[in-house]
Amino acid sequence: MRRALAGVLLGAAVAGAAPATAQRLNLGVQGVFADYRELSSALVYSGGGFAGIAQLNWHKFGADFQVAKVNYSPTSSSSATDKFSSTQFDAHLRWFLASGISLETGYTKRDISPDFTTQNFTAIRAGVLANYSLGPGANLLLRGNYLAGAKFSGGGSAPFALELGLGVSVGAANGRYRITGSYEFQRIDRKTSVNVPIQQAMARIGAAVGLW
Amino acid sequence: MRRAAFVVLAGLAAAGAPASAQGGGGAAQNATLRRAVQAFDNLNLPQAIGLAQQALSQRLSAGDQERAYALLGGAYSNSPDGFDKAMNAFRQVLLINPERTLDPNRTPTKTLVAFNMALSTMLLVRGLVADSTAFVAGQGAVPIRFTVTSPARVRVRAVSGKTTVAIDSSVQNGAVSLRWPATLPSGDPVPAGDYTIVVDASAEQNSFSSAVRVHVAAGSVDTVAHLTALPGYAPLPVTEIPPRSWRPFGVSFLYAGIAGAGTLALENSQLGTGTRRELYVVAGGALVTGLVMMLRKPAPVPAQGNILYNRLLDEQLVRRNADIAQQNIALRRQVRLTVTPIPAAK
Numbered sequence: 174m175r176r177a178l179a180g181v182l183l184g185a186a187v188a189g190a191a192p193a194t195a196q197r198l199n200l201g202v203q204g205v206f207a208d209y210r211e212l213s214s215a216l217v218y219s220g221g222g223f224a225g226i227a228q229l230n231w232h233k234f235g236a237d238f239q240v241a242k243v244n245y246s247p248t249s250s251s252s253a254t255d256k257f258s259s260t261q262f263d264a265h266l267r268w269f270l271a272s273g274i275s276l277e278t279g280y281t282k283r284d285i286s287p288d289f290t291t292q293n294f295t296a297i298r299a300g301v302l303a304n305y306s307l308g309p310g311a312n313l314l315l316r317g318n319y320l321a322g323a324k325f326s327g328g329g330s331a332p333f334a335l336e337l338g339l340g341v342s343v344g345a346a347n348g349r350y351r352i353t354g355s356y357e358f359q360r361i362d363r364k365t366s367v368n369v370p371i372q373q374a375m376a377r378i379g380a381a382v383g384l385w
Numbered sequence: 386m387r388r389a390a391f392v393v394l395a396g397l398a399a400a401g402a403p404a405s406a407q408g409g410g411g412a413a414q415n416a417t418l419r420r421a422v423q424a425f426d427n428l429n430l431p432q433a434i435g436l437a438q439q440a441l442s443q444r445l446s447a448g449d450q451e452r453a454y455a456l457l458g459g460a461y462s463n464s465p466d467g468f469d470k471a472m473n474a475f476r477q478v479l480l481i482n483p484e485r486t487l488d489p490n491r492t493p494t495k496t497l498v499a500f501n502m503a504l505s506t507m508l509l510v511r512g513l514v515a516d517s518t519a520f521v522a523g524q525g526a527v528p529i530r531f532t533v534t535s536p537a538r539v540r541v542r543a544v545s546g547k548t549t550v551a552i553d554s555s556v557q558n559g560a561v562s563l564r565w566p567a568t569l570p571s572g573d574p575v576p577a578g579d580y581t582i583v584v585d586a587s588a589e590q591n592s593f594s595s596a597v598r599v600h601v602a603a604g605s606v607d608t609v610a611h612l613t614a615l616p617g618y619a620p621l622p623v624t625e626i627p628p629r630s631w632r633p634f635g636v637s638f639l640y641a642g643i644a645g646a647g648t649l650a651l652e653n654s655q656l657g658t659g660t661r662r663e664l665y666v667v668a669g670g671a672l673v674t675g676l677v678m679m680l681r682k683p684a685p686v687p688a689q690g691n692i693l694y695n696r697l698l699d700e701q702l703v704r705r706n707a708d709i710a711q712q713n714i715a716l717r718r719q720v721r722l723t724v725t726p727i728p729a730a731k
Contacts, residue, residue, distance in 0.1 A: 206663065214657025305640070307633040307678040313671055315640045317647075335651060339644035339664075341637070341671040346684070356644060356667035360651040370653045376663035 199228040203379025210372045215252040220245035235267035257290035273304040293326035314340035329365035348383040451481045462499040475503035509534040510595035519723040522574030526564035537588035545580040577603040598727040608713040624685035637675025641668035
Protein backbone atom coordinates (compact mmCIF):
# COMPACT_ATOMS: atom_id res chain seq x y z
CA MET A 174 0.00 0.00 0.00
CA ARG A 175 2.72 2.42 0.98
CA ARG A 176 4.78 1.31 -1.98
CA ALA A 177 1.87 2.17 -4.17
CA LEU A 178 1.48 5.46 -2.45
CA ALA A 179 5.15 6.16 -2.97
CA GLY A 180 4.32 6.70 -6.60
CA VAL A 181 1.90 9.44 -5.79
CA LEU A 182 3.53 12.80 -5.96
CA LEU A 183 1.79 15.32 -3.80
CA GLY A 184 3.17 18.08 -1.65
CA ALA A 185 2.76 21.62 -0.73
CA ALA A 186 4.80 24.76 -0.89
CA VAL A 187 4.40 27.99 -2.67
CA ALA A 188 6.96 29.53 -4.88
CA GLY A 189 6.40 33.28 -4.80
CA ALA A 190 5.22 35.24 -7.69
CA ALA A 191 6.18 35.03 -11.31
CA PRO A 192 4.98 32.63 -13.98
CA ALA A 193 7.21 29.72 -14.72
CA THR A 194 8.27 30.99 -18.09
CA ALA A 195 9.17 34.52 -17.02
CA GLN A 196 12.81 35.46 -16.83
CA ARG A 197 12.94 37.21 -13.55
CA LEU A 198 14.47 37.18 -10.09
CA ASN A 199 11.96 37.59 -7.29
CA LEU A 200 12.79 38.26 -3.68
CA GLY A 201 10.16 38.07 -0.99
CA VAL A 202 9.62 38.13 2.76
CA GLN A 203 6.79 36.40 4.49
CA GLY A 204 5.17 36.01 7.84
CA VAL A 205 4.61 32.39 8.82
CA PHE A 206 2.17 30.56 11.06
CA ALA A 207 2.21 26.81 11.40
CA ASP A 208 0.94 23.72 13.14
CA TYR A 209 3.25 20.80 14.00
CA ARG A 210 2.24 17.37 15.30
CA GLU A 211 4.29 14.33 16.13
CA LEU A 212 3.68 10.87 17.45
CA SER A 213 0.15 11.46 18.69
CA SER A 214 -2.44 14.13 19.30
CA ALA A 215 -0.74 14.79 22.60
CA LEU A 216 2.28 16.44 20.94
CA VAL A 217 0.81 19.41 19.13
CA TYR A 218 2.60 22.70 18.58
CA SER A 219 1.68 25.89 16.90
CA GLY A 220 3.81 28.92 16.20
CA GLY A 221 4.77 31.77 14.00
CA GLY A 222 7.82 33.34 12.45
CA PHE A 223 9.31 34.78 9.35
CA ALA A 224 10.40 33.42 6.02
CA GLY A 225 12.26 34.56 2.96
CA ILE A 226 12.17 33.41 -0.60
CA ALA A 227 14.37 33.87 -3.66
CA GLN A 228 12.97 32.74 -6.95
CA LEU A 229 14.62 32.67 -10.32
CA ASN A 230 13.02 31.86 -13.65
CA TRP A 231 15.08 31.47 -16.76
CA HIS A 232 13.54 30.20 -19.96
CA LYS A 233 12.05 26.80 -19.06
CA PHE A 234 13.98 26.50 -15.86
CA GLY A 235 12.83 27.76 -12.50
CA ALA A 236 14.21 27.55 -9.03
CA ASP A 237 13.21 28.87 -5.66
CA PHE A 238 14.84 28.74 -2.30
CA GLN A 239 12.97 29.37 0.93
CA VAL A 240 14.03 29.68 4.52
CA ALA A 241 11.47 29.79 7.30
CA LYS A 242 12.16 30.35 10.98
CA VAL A 243 9.24 29.31 13.18
CA ASN A 244 9.02 29.39 16.96
CA TYR A 245 6.71 26.63 18.14
CA SER A 246 4.93 26.44 21.46
CA PRO A 247 2.77 23.60 22.72
CA THR A 248 -0.91 24.19 22.27
CA SER A 249 -3.27 24.23 25.22
CA SER A 250 -4.47 20.75 24.37
CA SER A 251 -0.92 19.43 24.12
CA SER A 252 0.81 17.54 26.86
CA ALA A 253 4.17 18.81 25.65
CA THR A 254 5.97 21.36 27.78
CA ASP A 255 9.02 22.41 25.77
CA LYS A 256 9.08 25.12 23.15
CA PHE A 257 11.33 24.77 20.16
CA SER A 258 12.26 26.65 17.06
CA SER A 259 12.40 25.24 13.59
CA THR A 260 14.56 26.45 10.73
CA GLN A 261 13.32 24.99 7.49
CA PHE A 262 15.11 25.26 4.17
CA ASP A 263 13.38 24.31 0.96
CA ALA A 264 14.79 24.19 -2.54
CA HIS A 265 12.67 23.62 -5.63
CA LEU A 266 14.08 23.15 -9.13
CA ARG A 267 11.58 23.13 -12.00
CA TRP A 268 11.45 22.29 -15.64
CA PHE A 269 8.49 23.79 -17.45
CA LEU A 270 6.65 21.28 -19.61
CA ALA A 271 3.53 22.88 -21.09
CA SER A 272 0.22 24.50 -20.18
CA GLY A 273 1.52 25.69 -16.82
CA ILE A 274 2.71 22.26 -15.71
CA SER A 275 6.26 21.85 -14.48
CA LEU A 276 8.23 18.89 -13.23
CA GLU A 277 9.86 19.61 -9.93
CA THR A 278 12.61 18.27 -7.74
CA GLY A 279 14.44 19.69 -4.76
CA TYR A 280 15.48 19.34 -1.19
CA THR A 281 14.02 20.07 2.22
CA LYS A 282 15.71 20.29 5.56
CA ARG A 283 14.28 21.17 8.95
CA ASP A 284 16.56 21.83 11.92
CA ILE A 285 15.13 21.85 15.40
CA SER A 286 16.49 23.78 18.31
CA PRO A 287 17.04 22.69 20.99
CA ASP A 288 18.06 19.30 19.69
CA PHE A 289 15.81 16.33 20.12
CA THR A 290 12.82 18.42 21.15
CA THR A 291 11.40 17.02 17.94
CA GLN A 292 13.04 15.53 14.89
CA ASN A 293 15.49 17.14 12.50
CA PHE A 294 14.43 16.12 9.07
CA THR A 295 15.91 16.06 5.53
CA ALA A 296 14.50 14.69 2.32
CA ILE A 297 14.70 14.87 -1.45
CA ARG A 298 11.52 15.98 -3.15
CA ALA A 299 10.11 15.18 -6.57
CA GLY A 300 6.76 16.13 -8.00
CA VAL A 301 4.76 18.45 -10.19
CA LEU A 302 3.71 22.06 -10.06
CA ALA A 303 0.66 23.53 -11.78
CA ASN A 304 0.67 27.26 -12.40
CA TYR A 305 -2.52 28.90 -13.61
CA SER A 306 -2.82 32.55 -14.57
CA LEU A 307 -6.11 33.98 -13.29
CA GLY A 308 -5.48 37.20 -15.20
CA PRO A 309 -2.93 39.96 -15.41
CA GLY A 310 -0.85 39.85 -12.24
CA ALA A 311 -2.72 36.99 -10.54
CA ASN A 312 -1.48 33.42 -10.36
CA LEU A 313 -2.58 30.25 -8.68
CA LEU A 314 -0.22 27.39 -7.83
CA LEU A 315 -0.84 23.79 -6.87
CA ARG A 316 2.00 21.52 -5.94
CA GLY A 317 2.43 17.88 -5.04
CA ASN A 318 5.77 16.40 -3.97
CA TYR A 319 6.93 13.04 -2.78
CA LEU A 320 9.58 13.35 -0.07
CA ALA A 321 12.07 10.62 -0.70
CA GLY A 322 15.04 9.45 1.34
CA ALA A 323 13.80 11.01 4.54
CA LYS A 324 16.28 11.10 7.41
CA PHE A 325 15.65 12.00 11.00
CA SER A 326 17.91 12.98 13.87
CA GLY A 327 16.34 10.27 15.97
CA GLY A 328 16.70 7.64 13.28
CA GLY A 329 14.03 5.78 11.44
CA SER A 330 12.70 6.08 7.94
CA ALA A 331 9.62 7.34 6.19
CA PRO A 332 8.68 5.41 3.08
CA PHE A 333 5.50 7.44 2.86
CA ALA A 334 6.08 11.18 3.00
CA LEU A 335 4.06 13.64 0.97
CA GLU A 336 3.84 17.36 0.60
CA LEU A 337 0.83 19.22 -0.77
CA GLY A 338 0.80 22.93 -1.54
CA LEU A 339 -1.48 25.71 -2.62
CA GLY A 340 -0.38 29.23 -3.47
CA VAL A 341 -1.77 32.46 -4.73
CA SER A 342 -0.06 35.68 -5.80
CA VAL A 343 -1.58 38.98 -6.79
CA GLY A 344 0.17 42.09 -7.97
CA ALA A 345 1.23 44.31 -10.80
CA ALA A 346 0.71 42.85 -14.24
CA ASN A 347 4.40 43.25 -14.99
CA GLY A 348 5.27 41.12 -11.95
CA ARG A 349 7.19 43.89 -10.27
CA TYR A 350 5.32 43.78 -6.97
CA ARG A 351 3.23 40.97 -5.60
CA ILE A 352 1.42 39.86 -2.51
CA THR A 353 1.89 36.17 -1.99
CA GLY A 354 0.19 33.55 0.10
CA SER A 355 1.09 29.90 0.30
CA TYR A 356 0.08 26.80 2.19
CA GLU A 357 2.01 23.59 2.57
CA PHE A 358 1.04 20.40 4.27
CA GLN A 359 3.50 17.63 5.07
CA ARG A 360 2.63 14.16 6.12
CA ILE A 361 5.60 12.02 7.07
CA ASP A 362 4.95 8.47 8.23
CA ARG A 363 8.13 7.95 10.16
CA LYS A 364 8.85 4.45 11.35
CA THR A 365 11.33 3.33 13.89
CA SER A 366 10.45 0.26 15.87
CA VAL A 367 7.03 1.82 16.08
CA ASN A 368 5.10 4.31 13.99
CA VAL A 369 6.05 7.89 14.80
CA PRO A 370 4.12 10.02 12.32
CA ILE A 371 4.92 13.70 11.78
CA GLN A 372 2.56 16.28 10.30
CA GLN A 373 3.12 19.95 9.62
CA ALA A 374 0.87 22.61 8.11
CA MET A 375 2.44 25.95 7.33
CA ALA A 376 1.05 29.14 5.83
CA ARG A 377 3.19 31.97 4.53
CA ILE A 378 1.76 35.41 3.80
CA GLY A 379 4.08 38.06 2.37
CA ALA A 380 5.22 40.20 -0.49
CA ALA A 381 7.66 39.73 -3.33
CA VAL A 382 9.54 42.10 -5.57
CA GLY A 383 10.63 41.29 -9.12
CA LEU A 384 14.14 42.62 -9.64
CA TRP A 385 14.27 42.24 -13.43
CA MET B 386 -16.59 98.70 -117.43
CA ARG B 387 -15.25 101.58 -115.46
CA ARG B 388 -16.47 99.89 -112.32
CA ALA B 389 -14.50 96.72 -113.18
CA ALA B 390 -11.34 98.71 -113.85
CA PHE B 391 -11.73 100.43 -110.51
CA VAL B 392 -11.98 97.11 -108.66
CA VAL B 393 -8.76 95.80 -110.28
CA LEU B 394 -6.88 98.97 -109.45
CA ALA B 395 -8.22 99.02 -105.93
CA GLY B 396 -7.00 95.46 -105.56
CA LEU B 397 -3.60 96.46 -106.84
CA ALA B 398 -3.46 99.20 -104.30
CA ALA B 399 -4.42 96.73 -101.61
CA ALA B 400 -1.79 94.29 -102.82
CA GLY B 401 0.85 96.96 -102.90
CA ALA B 402 0.13 98.09 -99.39
CA PRO B 403 0.81 94.74 -97.74
CA ALA B 404 3.74 94.20 -100.01
CA SER B 405 5.31 97.33 -98.72
CA ALA B 406 4.22 96.74 -95.18
CA GLN B 407 5.41 93.14 -94.99
CA GLY B 408 8.77 93.84 -96.61
CA GLY B 409 10.56 95.76 -93.95
CA GLY B 410 8.00 96.15 -91.29
CA GLY B 411 7.62 99.87 -91.99
CA ALA B 412 7.89 102.59 -94.61
CA ALA B 413 10.57 102.48 -97.25
CA GLN B 414 13.77 104.31 -96.45
CA ASN B 415 14.75 105.05 -100.00
CA ALA B 416 13.12 108.21 -101.39
CA THR B 417 12.80 106.84 -104.92
CA LEU B 418 11.16 103.73 -103.56
CA ARG B 419 8.75 105.85 -101.55
CA ARG B 420 7.79 107.66 -104.74
CA ALA B 421 7.34 104.32 -106.49
CA VAL B 422 5.07 103.15 -103.70
CA GLN B 423 3.13 106.39 -103.95
CA ALA B 424 2.76 105.91 -107.73
CA PHE B 425 1.63 102.34 -107.11
CA ASP B 426 -0.88 103.55 -104.57
CA ASN B 427 -2.10 106.03 -107.18
CA LEU B 428 -2.49 103.12 -109.57
CA ASN B 429 0.10 104.59 -111.90
CA LEU B 430 1.72 101.28 -112.65
CA PRO B 431 4.20 102.34 -115.41
CA GLN B 432 5.54 105.09 -113.19
CA ALA B 433 5.65 102.72 -110.21
CA ILE B 434 7.62 100.15 -112.25
CA GLY B 435 10.04 102.75 -113.49
CA LEU B 436 10.65 104.24 -110.09
CA ALA B 437 11.05 100.78 -108.49
CA GLN B 438 13.63 99.75 -111.07
CA GLN B 439 15.38 103.09 -110.57
CA ALA B 440 15.41 102.45 -106.80
CA LEU B 441 16.83 98.94 -107.29
CA SER B 442 19.74 100.42 -109.21
CA GLN B 443 20.55 102.35 -106.07
CA ARG B 444 22.05 101.05 -102.82
CA LEU B 445 19.08 99.64 -100.86
CA SER B 446 18.66 97.88 -97.60
CA ALA B 447 17.37 94.30 -97.69
CA GLY B 448 13.97 95.47 -96.55
CA ASP B 449 13.78 98.11 -99.30
CA GLN B 450 14.97 95.60 -101.90
CA GLU B 451 12.19 93.23 -100.83
CA ARG B 452 9.68 96.07 -101.00
CA ALA B 453 10.89 97.10 -104.42
CA TYR B 454 10.71 93.61 -105.86
CA ALA B 455 7.31 93.01 -104.28
CA LEU B 456 6.07 96.24 -105.79
CA LEU B 457 7.44 95.20 -109.17
CA GLY B 458 5.83 91.79 -108.85
CA GLY B 459 2.48 93.34 -108.01
CA ALA B 460 2.72 95.87 -110.77
CA TYR B 461 3.94 93.45 -113.45
CA SER B 462 1.33 90.84 -112.57
CA ASN B 463 -1.36 93.36 -113.41
CA SER B 464 0.33 94.65 -116.50
CA PRO B 465 -0.24 93.19 -119.96
CA ASP B 466 2.44 90.61 -120.79
CA GLY B 467 4.07 91.17 -117.40
CA PHE B 468 3.46 87.74 -115.83
CA ASP B 469 7.00 86.39 -116.33
CA LYS B 470 8.47 89.58 -115.06
CA ALA B 471 6.16 89.38 -112.07
CA MET B 472 7.35 85.82 -111.34
CA ASN B 473 10.98 86.92 -111.56
CA ALA B 474 10.29 89.81 -109.23
CA PHE B 475 8.59 87.51 -106.73
CA ARG B 476 11.52 85.06 -106.98
CA GLN B 477 13.77 87.88 -105.89
CA VAL B 478 11.39 88.62 -103.03
CA LEU B 479 11.53 85.00 -101.90
CA LEU B 480 15.29 84.87 -102.16
CA ILE B 481 15.47 87.83 -99.84
CA ASN B 482 12.71 86.60 -97.54
CA PRO B 483 11.79 82.95 -98.02
CA GLU B 484 9.06 83.25 -95.41
CA ARG B 485 7.25 85.90 -97.42
CA THR B 486 3.52 85.31 -97.84
CA LEU B 487 0.67 87.16 -99.41
CA ASP B 488 -2.73 87.58 -97.86
CA PRO B 489 -5.10 85.80 -100.25
CA ASN B 490 -8.00 87.95 -99.07
CA ARG B 491 -6.31 91.18 -99.90
CA THR B 492 -4.24 90.21 -102.93
CA PRO B 493 -5.49 90.19 -106.54
CA THR B 494 -5.69 86.78 -108.06
CA LYS B 495 -3.17 87.53 -110.79
CA THR B 496 -0.64 88.63 -108.22
CA LEU B 497 -1.31 85.53 -106.12
CA VAL B 498 -0.92 83.27 -109.12
CA ALA B 499 2.35 84.92 -110.07
CA PHE B 500 3.61 84.64 -106.51
CA ASN B 501 2.65 80.97 -106.21
CA MET B 502 4.17 80.16 -109.58
CA ALA B 503 7.37 81.80 -108.47
CA LEU B 504 7.23 79.81 -105.25
CA SER B 505 6.72 76.52 -107.05
CA THR B 506 9.71 77.03 -109.25
CA MET B 507 12.03 77.59 -106.33
CA LEU B 508 13.45 75.23 -103.74
CA LEU B 509 12.68 76.74 -100.38
CA VAL B 510 12.23 75.54 -96.81
CA ARG B 511 9.61 77.68 -95.21
CA GLY B 512 7.90 77.83 -91.85
CA LEU B 513 10.51 75.86 -89.95
CA VAL B 514 9.22 75.56 -86.39
CA ALA B 515 10.36 73.49 -83.43
CA ASP B 516 7.64 73.41 -80.81
CA SER B 517 8.44 73.87 -77.17
CA THR B 518 7.96 70.64 -75.23
CA ALA B 519 9.09 68.70 -72.18
CA PHE B 520 9.49 64.95 -71.95
CA VAL B 521 11.53 62.18 -70.40
CA ALA B 522 14.44 61.28 -72.64
CA GLY B 523 13.59 58.21 -74.63
CA GLN B 524 9.88 58.60 -74.07
CA GLY B 525 9.08 61.70 -76.13
CA ALA B 526 10.29 63.89 -78.96
CA VAL B 527 10.47 67.46 -80.18
CA PRO B 528 7.94 68.21 -82.95
CA ILE B 529 9.57 69.88 -85.97
CA ARG B 530 7.46 71.26 -88.82
CA PHE B 531 8.36 72.93 -92.07
CA THR B 532 7.33 73.13 -95.72
CA VAL B 533 9.41 72.23 -98.75
CA THR B 534 8.23 74.10 -101.82
CA SER B 535 9.34 71.47 -104.33
CA PRO B 536 10.47 67.83 -104.20
CA ALA B 537 13.92 67.57 -102.70
CA ARG B 538 16.18 65.45 -100.55
CA VAL B 539 15.79 66.92 -97.11
CA ARG B 540 18.37 66.38 -94.40
CA VAL B 541 17.60 67.56 -90.90
CA ARG B 542 20.20 67.72 -88.14
CA ALA B 543 20.74 69.32 -84.76
CA VAL B 544 24.04 71.07 -84.20
CA SER B 545 25.53 72.30 -80.96
CA GLY B 546 29.25 73.08 -80.96
CA LYS B 547 30.99 69.91 -82.04
CA THR B 548 27.87 67.81 -81.50
CA THR B 549 25.88 67.04 -84.61
CA VAL B 550 22.91 64.72 -84.41
CA ALA B 551 21.18 63.52 -87.58
CA ILE B 552 17.43 63.78 -87.23
CA ASP B 553 16.11 62.72 -90.62
CA SER B 554 17.05 62.32 -94.25
CA SER B 555 14.34 61.71 -96.80
CA VAL B 556 12.75 63.00 -100.00
CA GLN B 557 10.04 65.44 -99.10
CA ASN B 558 7.62 67.83 -100.72
CA GLY B 559 5.08 70.04 -99.07
CA ALA B 560 4.34 70.07 -95.37
CA VAL B 561 6.72 67.95 -93.33
CA SER B 562 6.39 66.91 -89.70
CA LEU B 563 9.26 65.27 -87.88
CA ARG B 564 9.91 64.21 -84.32
CA TRP B 565 13.33 64.57 -82.80
CA PRO B 566 13.85 62.31 -79.75
CA ALA B 567 16.78 64.50 -78.61
CA THR B 568 19.02 61.51 -78.09
CA LEU B 569 22.51 60.68 -79.24
CA PRO B 570 23.13 57.61 -81.41
CA SER B 571 24.07 55.78 -78.19
CA GLY B 572 20.57 56.39 -76.85
CA ASP B 573 21.69 58.83 -74.18
CA PRO B 574 19.94 62.18 -74.07
CA VAL B 575 21.68 65.04 -75.79
CA PRO B 576 23.69 67.31 -73.51
CA ALA B 577 21.90 70.42 -72.34
CA GLY B 578 22.59 73.57 -74.30
CA ASP B 579 21.57 75.59 -77.35
CA TYR B 580 21.01 73.63 -80.52
CA THR B 581 20.51 74.75 -84.09
CA ILE B 582 18.13 72.58 -86.05
CA VAL B 583 19.27 72.82 -89.64
CA VAL B 584 17.14 71.73 -92.57
CA ASP B 585 19.07 71.23 -95.81
CA ALA B 586 17.00 70.70 -98.93
CA SER B 587 18.68 69.82 -102.23
CA ALA B 588 17.37 68.91 -105.63
CA GLU B 589 19.82 68.61 -108.51
CA GLN B 590 21.80 71.84 -108.53
CA ASN B 591 19.42 73.67 -106.23
CA SER B 592 19.75 73.68 -102.53
CA PHE B 593 18.34 75.61 -99.65
CA SER B 594 18.96 75.67 -95.92
CA SER B 595 16.87 76.89 -93.09
CA ALA B 596 17.58 76.78 -89.38
CA VAL B 597 15.89 77.37 -86.09
CA ARG B 598 17.52 77.52 -82.65
CA VAL B 599 16.25 75.76 -79.58
CA HIS B 600 17.45 75.52 -76.02
CA VAL B 601 17.57 72.09 -74.43
CA ALA B 602 17.53 71.96 -70.63
CA ALA B 603 18.08 68.72 -68.72
CA GLY B 604 16.50 68.06 -65.36
CA SER B 605 15.73 65.21 -63.06
CA VAL B 606 12.52 63.24 -63.18
CA ASP B 607 10.23 63.41 -60.16
CA THR B 608 10.48 60.33 -57.93
CA VAL B 609 7.59 58.56 -56.25
CA ALA B 610 7.12 59.11 -52.51
CA HIS B 611 7.27 56.09 -50.23
CA LEU B 612 4.06 54.91 -48.62
CA THR B 613 3.43 55.07 -44.89
CA ALA B 614 0.12 53.25 -45.20
CA LEU B 615 -1.74 51.33 -47.83
CA PRO B 616 -4.56 53.49 -49.18
CA GLY B 617 -7.90 52.12 -48.08
CA TYR B 618 -6.43 49.72 -45.54
CA ALA B 619 -6.04 50.67 -41.89
CA PRO B 620 -4.31 48.50 -39.31
CA LEU B 621 -6.58 46.81 -36.79
CA PRO B 622 -6.16 46.88 -32.99
CA VAL B 623 -3.70 44.23 -31.87
CA THR B 624 -5.59 43.55 -28.66
CA GLU B 625 -9.20 42.81 -27.87
CA ILE B 626 -11.15 42.50 -24.66
CA PRO B 627 -12.44 38.95 -24.26
CA PRO B 628 -15.89 38.29 -22.82
CA ARG B 629 -16.17 37.95 -19.04
CA SER B 630 -15.47 34.40 -17.86
CA TRP B 631 -16.17 32.36 -14.73
CA ARG B 632 -12.98 30.43 -15.35
CA PRO B 633 -10.74 32.27 -12.80
CA PHE B 634 -13.12 31.51 -9.95
CA GLY B 635 -13.69 28.00 -11.23
CA VAL B 636 -9.99 27.22 -11.33
CA SER B 637 -9.32 28.77 -7.93
CA PHE B 638 -12.23 26.74 -6.53
CA LEU B 639 -10.76 23.62 -8.10
CA TYR B 640 -7.25 24.31 -6.80
CA ALA B 641 -8.49 25.17 -3.31
CA GLY B 642 -10.70 22.09 -3.36
CA ILE B 643 -7.82 19.84 -4.32
CA ALA B 644 -5.65 21.34 -1.58
CA GLY B 645 -8.44 21.02 0.98
CA ALA B 646 -9.44 17.51 -0.02
CA GLY B 647 -5.81 16.48 -0.17
CA THR B 648 -5.22 17.83 3.31
CA LEU B 649 -8.25 16.03 4.69
CA ALA B 650 -7.19 12.84 2.98
CA LEU B 651 -3.61 13.06 4.17
CA GLU B 652 -4.26 14.01 7.76
CA ASN B 653 -3.13 11.26 10.06
CA SER B 654 -5.91 10.31 12.44
CA GLN B 655 -3.30 9.27 14.97
CA LEU B 656 -2.25 12.92 15.26
CA GLY B 657 -5.72 14.36 15.82
CA THR B 658 -7.43 17.12 13.95
CA GLY B 659 -6.06 20.62 13.96
CA THR B 660 -7.72 23.95 13.31
CA ARG B 661 -6.63 23.93 9.68
CA ARG B 662 -6.35 27.70 9.87
CA GLU B 663 -3.33 27.64 7.52
CA LEU B 664 -5.42 25.93 4.86
CA TYR B 665 -8.44 28.15 5.38
CA VAL B 666 -6.48 31.37 5.15
CA VAL B 667 -4.67 30.53 1.95
CA ALA B 668 -7.56 28.71 0.29
CA GLY B 669 -9.84 31.62 1.21
CA GLY B 670 -7.32 34.02 -0.35
CA ALA B 671 -7.25 31.93 -3.51
CA LEU B 672 -11.06 31.87 -3.73
CA VAL B 673 -11.34 35.63 -3.18
CA THR B 674 -8.67 36.24 -5.80
CA GLY B 675 -10.50 34.02 -8.27
CA LEU B 676 -13.79 35.77 -7.54
CA VAL B 677 -12.25 39.21 -8.04
CA MET B 678 -10.57 38.17 -11.24
CA MET B 679 -13.88 36.77 -12.49
CA LEU B 680 -15.77 39.97 -11.70
CA ARG B 681 -13.24 42.50 -12.92
CA LYS B 682 -13.16 43.71 -16.49
CA PRO B 683 -11.07 41.26 -18.52
CA ALA B 684 -7.70 42.49 -19.59
CA PRO B 685 -7.07 42.97 -23.28
CA VAL B 686 -5.58 39.95 -24.95
CA PRO B 687 -3.71 39.78 -28.25
CA ALA B 688 -6.07 39.58 -31.22
CA GLN B 689 -4.30 36.98 -33.32
CA GLY B 690 -6.45 37.58 -36.40
CA ASN B 691 -5.78 41.28 -36.30
CA ILE B 692 -2.10 40.72 -35.68
CA LEU B 693 -1.90 38.47 -38.73
CA TYR B 694 -3.87 41.01 -40.76
CA ASN B 695 -1.56 43.82 -39.66
CA ARG B 696 1.44 41.66 -40.47
CA LEU B 697 0.05 41.10 -43.96
CA LEU B 698 -0.48 44.85 -44.33
CA ASP B 699 3.07 45.51 -43.19
CA GLU B 700 4.42 42.95 -45.63
CA GLN B 701 2.40 44.52 -48.44
CA LEU B 702 3.64 47.95 -47.43
CA VAL B 703 7.23 46.78 -47.40
CA ARG B 704 6.71 45.12 -50.79
CA ARG B 705 5.11 48.23 -52.26
CA ASN B 706 7.88 50.44 -50.92
CA ALA B 707 10.49 48.07 -52.32
CA ASP B 708 8.77 48.37 -55.71
CA ILE B 709 8.72 52.16 -55.35
CA ALA B 710 12.40 52.13 -54.45
CA GLN B 711 13.16 50.12 -57.58
CA GLN B 712 10.98 52.47 -59.60
CA ASN B 713 12.78 55.47 -58.14
CA ILE B 714 16.14 53.99 -59.01
CA ALA B 715 14.98 53.83 -62.63
CA LEU B 716 13.48 57.33 -62.43
CA ARG B 717 16.70 58.78 -61.02
CA ARG B 718 18.53 57.48 -64.08
CA GLN B 719 16.10 59.25 -66.39
CA VAL B 720 16.53 62.79 -67.65
CA ARG B 721 13.71 65.21 -68.24
CA LEU B 722 14.39 67.36 -71.29
CA THR B 723 12.76 70.72 -71.74
CA VAL B 724 13.04 72.19 -75.23
CA THR B 725 12.20 75.81 -75.89
CA PRO B 726 12.70 77.67 -79.17
CA ILE B 727 15.10 80.61 -79.08
CA PRO B 728 13.55 83.63 -80.79
CA ALA B 729 15.48 84.67 -83.88
CA ALA B 730 17.44 87.90 -83.46
CA LYS B 731 15.95 90.76 -85.50
